[in-house]
Amino acid sequence: MQYAQxxxxxxxxxxxxxxxxxxxxxxxxxxxxxxxxxFGFAGRVFxxxxxxAVPGLRLRAIVxxxxxxxxxxxxxAIIVKSIDDLLAIxxxxxxxIATPNTSHYGLARQSLLxxxxxxxxxxxxxxxxxxxxxxxxxxxxxxxxxVYQNLRSNGDFRTIRQLAESQRFGRVALYEAHFDRYxxxxxxxxxxxxxxxxxxxxxxxxxxxxxxxxxxFGRPSAxxxxxxxxxxxxxxxxxxxxxxxxxxxxxxxRASMIAIAPDLRFLLRGEKAAFVKHGIDPQEQxxxxxxxxxxxxxxxxxxxxxGTLYGSQDGAVTAETIQTLPGDxxxxxxxVRDTILRTASIDVTHEQMLDVMxxxxxxxxxxxxxxxxxxxxx
Numbered sequence: 348m349q350y351a352q353x354x355x356x357x358x359x360x361x362x363x364x365x366x367x368x369x370x371x372x373x374x375x376x377x378x379x380x381x382x383x384x385x386f387g388f389a390g391r392v393f394x395x396x397x398x399x400a401v402p403g404l405r406l407r408a409i410v411x412x413x414x415x416x417x418x419x420x421x422x423x424a425i426i427v428k429s430i431d432d433l434l435a436i437x438x439x440x441x442x443x444i445a446t447p448n449t450s451h452y453g454l455a456r457q458s459l460l461x462x463x464x465x466x467x468x469x470x471x472x473x474x475x476x477x478x479x480x481x482x483x484x485x486x487x488x489x490x491x492x493x494v495y496q497n498l499r500s501n502g503d504f505r506t507i508r509q510l511a512e513s514q515r516f517g518r519v520a521l522y523e524a525h526f527d528r529y530x531x532x533x534x535x536x537x538x539x540x541x542x543x544x545x546x547x548x549x550x551x552x553x554x555x556x557x558x559x560x561x562x563x564f565g566r567p568s569a570x571x572x573x574x575x576x577x578x579x580x581x582x583x584x585x586x587x588x589x590x591x592x593x594x595x596x597x598x599x600x601r602a603s604m605i606a607i608a609p610d611l612r613f614l615l616r617g618e619k620a621a622f623v624k625h626g627i628d629p630q631e632q633x634x635x636x637x638x639x640x641x642x643x644x645x646x647x648x649x650x651x652x653x654g655t656l657y658g659s660q661d662g663a664v665t666a667e668t669i670q671t672l673p674g675d676x677x678x679x680x681x682x683v684r685d686t687i688l689r690t691a692s693i694d695v696t697h698e699q700m701l702d703v704m705x706x707x708x709x710x711x712x713x714x715x716x717x718x719x720x721x722x723x724x725x
Contacts, residue, residue: 379687380407382439382463384430384454386417389468390445392631393497393676395421396639398443401680403688408433430454434461440687441491444468448545452477455492459484464491464687470554470707471700473545478704482697491686493695494703495679498555499562501628502648502674507613509672510656511563516617522598523614524559526552527606533580540583547583548602549574550707556600557706558699560591564598566702567591571719572710577605589710592719613654624654628674646674 381398383390386409398406399421408425410433411417418426427433433442434457442458444451444467452472458465459481471494472478485492498504511519534540539551560567569592577586586605591598613624630646640646648671656667685691705722713720 377688378403378405379440379684380405380436380438381441381443382408382410382433382436383424383443383445384410384433384458385444385446385468386411386415387445390443391417391420392634394443394445394468394495396634397497397676397680400640401677401684403684404441404680407439408436430457434458434463440464441466441683443495445495448473448550449543451545452481455481456484459488459490459492462488462490464683466491466493466495466683468495469558470494470545470550471704473550475701475704475708478701482701485697491683491693492697493683493693494700496555496558496695497676497679498559498628499694500674500676500678501630502646502671503612503624503626503628503654504559505672505674506654506669507615507622507624508563510622510669511615515620515656515658516615516622517619518595519564519615519617520596521614521616522560522563522596523611524556524598524600525606525611525613526556526602527610528602528604529607530604531578533578533582535580535582540581542582547574548585548604549587549589549710552602553587553589553600553710554703554707556602557589557591557710558695558703560598560600561699561702561706564591564593564596567593567598567706567722569719569721570706570709570713572713574711574714577603587710590719591706620656620658622654622656622669624671626652630674630676640675640677643673646676647671648674 381404383394383406395406398404406421406424408427409417409421410427410430412428425436433439440463442463442465444454444465446454448470451467455465455467472481481492539546570589572587572589574584574587576584586603589600609625612626615622629648653671654669656669658665682691682694686693709720
């Protein structure tokens with residue numbers, strides 16, 4: 348009897364341990380099924396391989412209207428012809444929209460109405476009104492809705508963000524970000540280069556630069572923009588210079604398709620220090636070549652591309668090489684996964700999504716009127 352009294356609490360402890368272990372095991376095994384709408388450049392290069400590399404996400408289905416190699420690359424996924432077929436698969440919890448910009452609004456709306464969580468490739472929509480409508484719909488249906496701002500996970504931006512938060516610069520006076528390429532030939536058949544809403548380099552690349560600036564510095568007080576065509580034969584904008592005005596600071600955002608010389612990527616200049624960074628994050632090229640993120644070597648930049656932090660000591664200018672943090676697009680989808688599982692909050696918020704759309708529209712208006720426009724609350 349005494350032995351039984353001794354054993355009973357121990358047995359309870361053992362049973363409790365097994366219950367907790369099984370509970371943890373069940374949580375670890377939670378898998379979110381993902382449906383990818385679109386398997387063109389964005390879906391094939393920037394979404395599918397990243398989704399497949401994130402633990403807890405499973406690429407369950409892909410919408411590919413034309414014959415292609417989606418089934419060969421992702422044999423475990425169901426290949427369907429339409430968004431209707433994809434939404435009919437009950438297991439799918441998260442829908443990713445990676446289609447031409449003009450289709451984002453309609454496809455995202457249909458997915459939200461079907462009770463799915465939704466990620467939309469950038470730009471979110473082609474107008475602020477469409478963006479606001481989708482956000483209100485997501486709130487009504489209590490669904491996750493976010494935009495694929497994957498360049499927040501670039502190593503260069505992660506590095507400059509860490510530096511900006513370090514207080515090493517004193518008061519920041521200038522931030523400059525470039526997204527330059529050298530591509531003289533136009534591509535008349537590409538939807539990004541057709542004269543339609545949401546096309547052109549500004550909506551393609553400017554959306555990233557604006558988002559990064561807002562992450563670093565918040566909403567500007569005013570915007571001025573020069574959005575233009577530089578290449579012969581181009582029918583949509585292929586270059587821009589956008590200035591976000593802040594009290595005692597400017598953020599200059601620039602892109603061109605005729606930048607033959609290696610150009611600046613980031614400049615952050617303050618009263619006490621300045622950081623200069625050249626080169627492009629290696630993830631995009633790796634993905635284009637069919638590489639996938641599988642280990643901790645992913646997204647690491649070559650030493651010769653690391654940036655330089657300039658300071659002052661005893662009246663002399665100092666220069667310190669700053670190692671670039673690893674870039675990792677998986678961070679975006681890991682955050683989406685954790686938000687769905689209610690263990691995190693979404694990084695790309697509704698407020699930020701609307702601010703970026705507002706900035707895009709103000710910049711277009713500034714370019715048309717050739718003037719600086721105050722940030723207006725919509």
